[in-house]
Amino acid sequence: MRLFSSFACRDVRARNRIVASPMCQYGSVDGRLTDWHLAHLGRLGIGGAGIVFVEETAVAATGRKTHACAGLWDDDQVPSFRRVAALLDGVGAVPAIQLGHAGRRASTHEARRDWAPLRDSDRAAGLPPWRAVGPSPVPVDPGWPVPAALTPAGIDDLVRAWAAAASRAVAAGFRIVEIHGAHGYLLHQFLSPVTNRRTDGYGGSRPARMRLAVEVTEAVRAALPAGVPLFFRVSCVDGRGGAWSLEDTVELARVLRSRGVDVVDCSSGGIAGDSAMPLLRRVPGYQVEFAHAVRRRAGVATMAVGLITEPRQAQAVLDSGACDLVGLARELLVRGDWPHAAAVELGEPAPYDLLPPAYAFRLRRRDTVARMPLNDPEAAGDPTEDELRVLDST
């Protein structure tokens, strides 16, 4: 079954094609991950996902959306990420991380509050605002602070910051790195003519608007060992008032593939207004068609994401040839063990294999014992070597 077949890319082999998509928790302290991240991400790894992504992690302090966002702009932040990567590795999931920069969407309150820009009045609560940057001085909405247009020197610094953060991610033990080029954040702001009004080499024509995404990709690829896969998340179409189209995305994907991107992670929206505002009707699998088009036309592996919630649906999406990986986010918040439960539902022969050995042994044993007729242990079937060892020792 394709959902539970392994996914091999460069030196990485994931145990299945289920990906825990990045999910900001707004629980970091000075960019560092905390115990909450260990619990949250550990739960997703324990539940059987093949690849588990750490949330968008800022490559520069000023590229955070909020004071509580994760970041890898400093070597001191690495140990907190190493704990998470080690935990994920230990439970059989491939530790993966998304690197990002919020651009003009930096310096805001958390999503669960109102995602509004920080103001001077927030200083008293320990949340001083900072000046956001972007391709052009175009605010998110009327009344939002006007971002500073990045200078060429500022762009160079940022490209170096992406590469440095990628190196730190590898040093922390992450085995897949994703560049966040979607959802109206910095790279998407450069891609879309809605937000990019530049007249230098980074604006105007499509190749010029793609230039920063390509430069960041080249720098990150160069910073990664050859065996580490590189993913790129793109908004396949803009959000409200958008001008970046699926055609543009296919062209971008072709270029990114030629620069060493292994998987294009196909999302959408976010360029204007509320970045969570739906542009597409939120029907099951609402972005799958994008992943399919990119895979077919750009000849690159894709990840489909967006309201993929049911095992048979996930299997069908993969069987349709739309993608190589399926990403789940919100469903995993309520069903952290979705991969294991999906394996049971779809009749996979060894669903407990997705769980850590400490769980799997006891669950297999429970099934064996349930089959035993009373007072007739012989009839329970032969215990496995592992079972005999533990029966002897407990």
Ligand SMILES: Cc1cc2nc3c(=O)[nH]c(=O)nc-3n(C[C@H](O)[C@H](O)[C@H](O)COP(=O)(O)O)c2cc1C
């Ligand atoms: C709590 C939460 C936080 C998110 N944070 C990120 C993020 O850090 N980076 C990102 O690219 N997408 C983020 N997303 C989007 C998800 O990765 C995913 O693409 C989206 O929720 C659609 O998938 P779903 O229908 O399975 O939830 C977030 C979504 C949620 C629900």
